[in-house]
Each structure stands twice: as C-alpha cells, then as structure tokens.
Amino acid sequence: MINHLHARLTYLTVLLLLAGIIFTTACNRSDSTGQSGEAAGEKLRIAVIPKGTTHLFWKSVHAGAAKAGQELGVEIIWQGPQKEDDRQLQIQVVQNFVSREVDGIVLAPLDERSLVPPVKAARNRKIPVVIFDSDLASKDYESFVATDNYAGGKLAAQRMAEVLQGKGNVIVLRYAEGSASTTARENGFMDGLKEYAPQVKIISSNQYAGATMEKAYQASQNILNRFSEVDGIFCANESSTQGMYRALQTSGKAGKVKLIGFDANETLLKAMQDGHLHGLAVQDPFRMGYEGVKTAVAVIQKKPYEKRLDTGVVMITKENMDSPENEELLNPDLDKWLEE
Amino acid sequence: MNITGKKVLSQFGPFLGLIFVFVLFSILCPPAFTSVYNIKTILTQSVIVGIAAFGMTMIIISGGIDLSVGSQIALGTVVIATVLNMGNTGAEMGFMWPLLAALAAIAACGVCGFIIGRFISRFTIVPFIVTLGMMQIARGVAKWIAKEQTVTTPPNWLQDLMLLDPQPEWLFFGPGVWITLILFVLVTILLRYTVFGRYVFAIGSNEQTARLCGIPVKYYKTAIYTFSAFFTGIASIMQYSNLTVGDPTAANGMELDIIAAVVIGGGSLSGGEGSALGSIIGALIMAVLRNGCNMLGLPNYVQEIIIGVIIVGAVLVDRLKHRIKA
Numbered sequence: 138m139i140n141h142l143h144a145r146l147t148y149l150t151v152l153l154l155l156a157g158i159i160f161t162t163a164c165n166r167s168d169s170t171g172q173s174g175e176a177a178g179e180k181l182r183i184a185v186i187p188k189g190t191t192h193l194f195w196k197s198v199h200a201g202a203a204k205a206g207q208e209l210g211v212e213i214i215w216q217g218p219q220k221e222d223d224r225q226l227q228i229q230v231v232q233n234f235v236s237r238e239v240d241g242i243v244l245a246p247l248d249e250r251s252l253v254p255p256v257k258a259a260r261n262r263k264i265p266v267v268i269f270d271s272d273l274a275s276k277d278y279e280s281f282v283a284t285d286n287y288a289g290g291k292l293a294a295q296r297m298a299e300v301l302q303g304k305g306n307v308i309v310l311r312y313a314e315g316s317a318s319t320t321a322r323e324n325g326f327m328d329g330l331k332e333y334a335p336q337v338k339i340i341s342s343n344q345y346a347g348a349t350m351e352k353a354y355q356a357s358q359n360i361l362n363r364f365s366e367v368d369g370i371f372c373a374n375e376s377s378t379q380g381m382y383r384a385l386q387t388s389g390k391a392g393k394v395k396l397i398g399f400d401a402n403e404t405l406l407k408a409m410q411d412g413h414l415h416g417l418a419v420q421d422p423f424r425m426g427y428e429g430v431k432t433a434v435a436v437i438q439k440k441p442y443e444k445r446l447d448t449g450v451v452m453i454t455k456e457n458m459d460s461p462e463n464e465e466l467l468n469p470d471l472d473k474w475l476e477e
Numbered sequence: 478m479n480i481t482g483k484k485v486l487s488q489f490g491p492f493l494g495l496i497f498v499f500v501l502f503s504i505l506c507p508p509a510f511t512s513v514y515n516i517k518t519i520l521t522q523s524v525i526v527g528i529a530a531f532g533m534t535m536i537i538i539s540g541g542i543d544l545s546v547g548s549q550i551a552l553g554t555v556v557i558a559t560v561l562n563m564g565n566t567g568a569e570m571g572f573m574w575p576l577l578a579a580l581a582a583i584a585a586c587g588v589c590g591f592i593i594g595r596f597i598s599r600f601t602i603v604p605f606i607v608t609l610g611m612m613q614i615a616r617g618v619a620k621w622i623a624k625e626q627t628v629t630t631p632p633n634w635l636q637d638l639m640l641l642d643p644q645p646e647w648l649f650f651g652p653g654v655w656i657t658l659i660l661f662v663l664v665t666i667l668l669r670y671t672v673f674g675r676y677v678f679a680i681g682s683n684e685q686t687a688r689l690c691g692i693p694v695k696y697y698k699t700a701i702y703t704f705s706a707f708f709t710g711i712a713s714i715m716q717y718s719n720l721t722v723g724d725p726t727a728a729n730g731m732e733l734d735i736i737a738a739v740v741i742g743g744g745s746l747s748g749g750e751g752s753a754l755g756s757i758i759g760a761l762i763m764a765v766l767r768n769g770c771n772m773l774g775l776p777n778y779v780q781e782i783i784i785g786v787i788i789v790g791a792v793l794v795d796r797l798k799h800r801i802k803a
Contacts, residue, residue, distance in 0.1 A: 190777060219767070219777045224720055225727060229522050232641065233771035236515035237507065250629055251720040258641055262514075314626055 181211040183433050184234040185243045185426065186227065188270070190217040193402070194422045196471055198269075201426025202243070203474040209434050214239065224251045231255040235262055241433035243426075245270035249317065253277065265436040269429040270422075271318050280432045282446045284420045286318045289450035290325020290373070293397050296416040296452050297326075297369050298334035300395045305368030308360060309342040310353075310381055312373045319373040322399060322418075326371050340364055346377035353380025361388055368395060375400035378417075382408055401453065401467055409455050417453045423469050424448045490794050491742045491758040494787075498762055502769030510772050517641055517650060523757070523764035524639065524653040525550070525719070526731065529712035530738040530756040531664045532705030537739050538668070539701050540681040540748025541597070541604040545611035546709050547731040549589050551724065552619040553582035553713020557635065558628035558723025570633035579635060582717070583710030589615055590706020594699035612732070619725040628723035638718040653715050657757070660711070664753040677701060681748030737784070738763060741791040762787065 185202045187195040199215050206213035214234070218226035227247045232255055234242055242259055244266060246252035253275045256266050260277060269282040297307065309326060312319035323342070330337055344360050346353035353372075357380050361367070370385075372378040378398025382405065385391040391408075397416040398405060408414040425448050435442040457463055503511050529546050536543050557578040564574035589611055596607045637644060639653045648655070668674035676697050679687040688694050716727055740746065741762055742755025763784060770780040 214774050216771060216774065219780060224724060228719060229767065230771060232518050233768050236509060236518045237772050238509045248627065248722065250722050254721065
C-alpha cells in the first residue's frame with residue numbers, strides 16, 4: 138500500500154514539475170505586458186508595514202490606511218513582520234515588497250538603523266518610502282508622519298502643573314535607554330514643567346522602566362519605596378504607565394499620587410474613570426495610517442506633500458474622555474474600514 | 478516504476494519540493510515573483526539559515542541536535558559590534574578591524590560549540606538538554622555584553638555582505654550568496670570524501686558500533702559541535718551584515734527554522750542521514766514560502782500554518798523512505 142502511495146506521489150510530482158516549467162515560461166513572457174499594463178493607469182499599490190500586527194495601536198493604523206485607500210482608490214497591502222519585534226523579518230518584508238514592485242511603501246521601522254539598507258534599496262529602485270511612527274537614522278526617505286513626541290511631553294507637563302496646582306515633588310520614570318520617541322517625551326515633559334510650574338521639584342528622573350510591564354512594575358515598586366514624599370508621576374509609554382499604576386495600587390497610593398501617562402488601553406481608561414489616573418497623552422494611530430498613505434500617494438502623483446507631518450497628541454482626562462471626538466479617538470470604529 | 482520512483486523520491490525529494498513550491502507560487506503570484514531581482518532577494522534571504530544549517534546538518538547526521546544556534550547568532554552579532562567599536566577611531570574602518578571582529582564572532586561561537594561538545598561527550602548528557610542550557614546562557618551573555626540594548630556600529634565593509642545589489646556589479650549576487658556557495662562545496666566534500674565525514678555518519682548510524690570499530694567517538698563529538706559552531710559564527714556575520722547593529726535579541730527562535738531546513742532537506746533526527754545539498758534546499762524552500770506569501774499578500778498566520786504543514790510533510794516523506802528500505 139505504501140509502495141502504491143509512493144508511486145503515486147512520484148507521479149504527481151513529475152506532473153507538477155512539467156506543469157511548472159510551462160507556467161514559469163508563460164509567466165516570464167507575460168512579464169513585459171504586465172508592467173506596461175501598470176503604467177496604463179491601474180490601481181496604485183501601497184504597502185503598509187507596521188512593527189507588529191496584534192496590538193490595537195497597529196489595528197488603528199491599518200484602519201486609517203484602509204480609509205485612505207478607499208478614498209484615493211489605491212490598493213493597500215498590509216503586512217507586518219511574521220514575528221513581532223523581529224528586525225530581520227521586517228527587513229525581509231521590505232525586501233519582498235521591493236521585489237514585488239509596489240508603487241510606494243509606508244513603513245514604521247522597528248530599528249532606526251537596521252532598516253536603513255532596505256529603505257535605501259527601495260529608493261534605488263524608485264519606490265518612494267514614507268516613514269511613520271518612529272524615525273529612521275538616515276533621513277533617506279520622502280516624508281515622516283508621526284506624533285511630535287516633544288510636544289506631547291509638554292502637553293503632559295501642562296496637565297501635571299494643573300493637577301498639582303503648581304507645587305510638589307514629581308518623579309519621571311523613563312521608558313528605556315536609547316528609545317528616541319520616549320526620550321523626546323521625557324525631555325518635553327521636564328522642559329514643560331520648568332515652564333508651567335517652576336516651583337515643582339523633579340526628585341527622580343534617572344530610573345528606567347524597561348521594555349515590559351513586569352519590569353516596569355518592579356522598577357516602580359522600587360522607586361516608590363525610595364521616595365515616599367511624591368505628589369506626581371509621569372511615565373512615557375503604555376507599559377510603564379500600567380506598571381506604575383499596578384505599583385501604586387499594591388502600595389495603596391492609587392488616586393493619592395497624581396499619575397500622568399502616555400498612550401491608552403482599557404485598563405488605563407478604567408483607572409481614569411476610578412480617578413486613579415489623572416491624564417493620558419494619546420496619539421492618533423488612525424491618522425498616522427491615513428496620512429501615511431495619503432502622503433505616499435501624493436509623492437507618487439508628484440503633488441505637494443509635507444516632509445514632516447505631526448499627527449497630534451490629545452490630553453485625555455476624566456472630564457473629557459466621554460466627549461464624542463475623544464470617544465472616536467479611544468474607540469475608533471475599526472470594523473467599518475477593515476471589514477469591507 | 479516502483480524502483481525508479483523510490484530512487485527519485487529519496488534522492489531528489491527535497492529538490493522536487495523546492496521546484497513544486499516555486500512553480501506553485503509562480504502560478505499564483507504576480508509576474509514579479511519570477512523576476513531576476515526577486516530571485517536574488519530569495520537567495521539572499523536564505524543565506525543566514527542556509528549557512529547555519531550546514532553546521533546543523535553535521536550535528537543532526539551525528540545523531541545530535543543544537544537548540545542554541547539562534548542565541549549563538551545573537552551573541553555573534555554583539556561580539557562583532559563590540560569589537561568594531563573598540564577599533565573605532567572616528568576615521569574609516571579599513572579592512573583589518575572588521576575582519577578581526579568577524580573572526581572574534583566565529584571564535585565566540587566556537588567556544589560555545591566546544592563547551593557543548595565537551596559536556597555532551599564528557600558527562601554523557603543528551604544534546605537536547607545541554608544545548609537548551611546553552612541557548613539561555615549564550616542569550617544571557619549576549620545581553621550582558623550589549624548592556625541589554627542594540628549596539629550601534631560605524632559603517633564598514635561587513636555591512637555590504639548581504640546587499641541585494643553588490644558594489645562591484647559583476648558580482649551579481651551579494652557576497653553572502655557566494656560565501657554560502659563556497660561553504661556548501663566545502664561541507665559536501667567534507668561529509669562525502671573525508672575520514673571526518675565518514676565518522677560523522679558512522680556515529681549517527683550506530684554509536685555503539687562506531688565505538689567498537691575504534692572510532693574515538695567522544696573526541697569526534699566535541700569536534701563536530703565545535704566545527705559546526707564555526708558555521709554558526711559565519712551565519713552571525715551575515716546576520717550582523719543585515720541588521721548593521723549588534724542585537725542581543727536577534728535570531729530568536731531561528732534555531733527552529735534551521736532545524737526545519739535540515740529536516741525538510743532529508744536529515745533524519747535519529748541520525749545517520751542528511752546532506753548539505755538537502756539542507757540548503759530546505760532553507761530555500763522556506764525562503765520561497767515567505768517571499769511567495771508576502772507577494773500574495775497572505776496574512777502571517779497563513780505562512781506559519783503552511784511552513785508547519787511542509788515540515789510535517791517532509792518528515793512524512795522521510796518515514797516512507799525508511800519503511801521502503803526496511
């Protein structure tokens with residue numbers, strides 16, 4: 138029986154091999170016609186490459202890109218690295234899109250240096266690249282569409298000055314060494330605090346939360362044990378805000394210490410409703426996806442576009458979190474754009 | 478038909494598999510899939526897994542396994558970056574420092590391989606456990622040296638090894654692809670025509686018999702793991718070239734891709750079987766799959782499922798082969 142199966146398998150493979158040779162040659166011949174068809178004005182194909190695909194943040198980017206795609210009549214190809222946060226796989230995704238000869242690439246680089254060579258290769262083959270979310274070291278791209286993180290930090294400082302009424306001790310828990318976006322937020326916050334509330338004292342600004350919530354939680358516990366006289370805390374991203382919130386909860390200080398964070402998720406919004414969180418600076422991923430695709434299309438069609446586009450930061454507080462526009466920002470109707 | 482069928486399948490099985498996936502995707506994909514540039518892309522993308530798979534082939538033929546390869550590659554990139562930064566005076570890097578950095582990475586991996594081999598042969602612990610330990614240790618050491626972040630490096634010639642369009646244009650393929658080809662020839666000669674190669678097969682086929690025949694099994698086991706780690710070191714140079722930074726989190730889980738490449742290529746986890754040709758074809762099959770799925774715009778989960786099916790399918794073919802032989 139096995140022999141029989143075996144023979145059949147071989148037979149099948151040989152057949153497929155033959156079919157393959159025919160098809161490959163056929164494809165090669167149609168190569169030239171395919172390209173001229175594109176030039177005649179087929180739909181533009183824009184590849185959008187996020188850092189990962191499972192986080193809500195990237196789903197919002199996807200929805201924004203899909204919206205722009207529908208409005209402009211271009212095809213959006215959405216593909217992230219196969220494993221989250223794997224530089225090597227993101228490089229391969231960019232390379233594959235270059236091979237595929239898409240008309241434009243919209244990319245959120247996982248690493249500001251590692252993605253430089255593939256982006257350069259894309260531009261060598263006349264494929265325009267728009268960078269979004271975080272920057273690329275080489276600046277060898279058409280446009281950069283992202284949050285102005287420094288301004289976001291300043292906005293958080295303004296809110297901190299407001300809730301502390303201009304006095305008190307403040308801790309800045311930094312995110313991670315070498316992370317450009319969060320460092321800009323932290324600097325913006327500290328400069329802003331000097332401006333809006335010169336009497337507030339920053340008692341600690343050299344501790345790092347680390348990449349995961351678990352690490353952030355431990356770092357937060359340590360820092361809270363060391364400084365008992367603290368009135369306000371600023372954290373520069375989602376995981377460190379959540380880690381700090383957990384630490385405040387377990388030490389019974391939640392609600393007493395004013396906590397201001399960056400980026401939102403369900404836990405943090407619930408904490409805000411409970412009055413344990415006093416402000417969240419929220420970015421607009423939907424707009425990043427939308428503007429990223431729009432800019433790429435503008436570049437291809439040789440229309441004017443901005444070299445640096447700020448997608449804005451909004452300060453969400455308990456008072457304004459239910460307003461219609463903030464509701465739209467925090468719970469965008471993703472299915473409307475993605476399920477069509 | 479039956480006898481020729483057996484022969485075809487056992488000798489060219491992986492090769493037919495490669496042709497099958499390639500043909501399948503050239504039917505389904507846009508014409509860009511069969512373009513010269515895309516072929517170059519696929520070849521370049523299989524360099525890292527391919528080179529590491531040469532080393533893994535030797536280990537698997539000898540009846541062992543190495544789970545620490547991914548971590549060793551990460552360690553290698555960090556060592557390269559660190560050595561490069563030592564030699565960085567702000568001026569052009571020149572030729573020697575990058576070469577030294579590359580050799581240091583090969584040496585670092587070689588040390589890992591030597592330790593693994595010594596432990597396996599000296600204390601007769603199964604390779605799975607020893608290399609599982611080394612996987613954690615090498616990853617930890619990489620993070621330690623790198624101070625838990627990526628190590629940036631000045632531009633140097635190592636970064637050009639994996640370019641799709643290499644600088645002297647007559648090279649056509651990136652230097653990495655050529656290096657893979659040279660290593661392939663070397664490993665094939667080594668496994669087929671040298672005493673070392675024969676001993677590797679003998680140990681993998683039946684360790685007891687090999688010992689009774691007078692082969693110094695312990696000595697050779699250490700040599701196999703050390704030698705294969707040199708290939709891991711070369712793979713780490715290619716990984717560095719691709720990333721242009723030393724990254725202690727790089728190649729996480731890549732050992733599974735590498736083992737899969739060897740297994741798809743006809744290597745048997747029970748030892749005694751495998752070839753460099755099969756393994757490089759295995760690596761190519763996976764690169765074609767990734768590239769083709771990207772081209773088709775298939776979501777990531779589809780790619781993962783397909784690769785999984787191919788791995789099991791390849792082992793199934795391997796099983797059929799054995800039953801027929803028996």
